[in-house]
Amino acid sequence: MRALNRLLLVGWMAACPLMAAADDDAPSAEPDVTIRKDGDNFVQEYKANGFVYAVKITPKHGKPYYLVRADGTSGQFIRSDQPDMLIPQWVLFSW
Secondary structure (H helix, E strand, O other): OHHHHHHHHHHHHHHHHHHHHHHHHOOOOOOEEEEEEEOOEEEEEEEEOOEEEEEEEEOOOOOOEEEEEOOOOOOOEEEOOOOOOEOOOOOOOOO
8 A cells, every 4th residue: 555655656746847847838928919000000919818908009100009998898998198088999880
């Protein structure tokens, strides 16, 4: 019985580094940044764990601005430099 317990303990200790290596696929603290061109504007979307939390818009003329979530759950974005201005998101067509 003692030999079996020792064997299980040694097997468990050998498997610990393997479990730590499997944790490498965990989400990183670095955001995913997607850069695209929308007309004359450059749009950078910042995502963490598949969740868009900020958008940076760089117009051709003018200074860049950020759109951030109004709160953590809704899809409403506000400008970081003008927090009282909500960005409308109406559904015009759907099918």
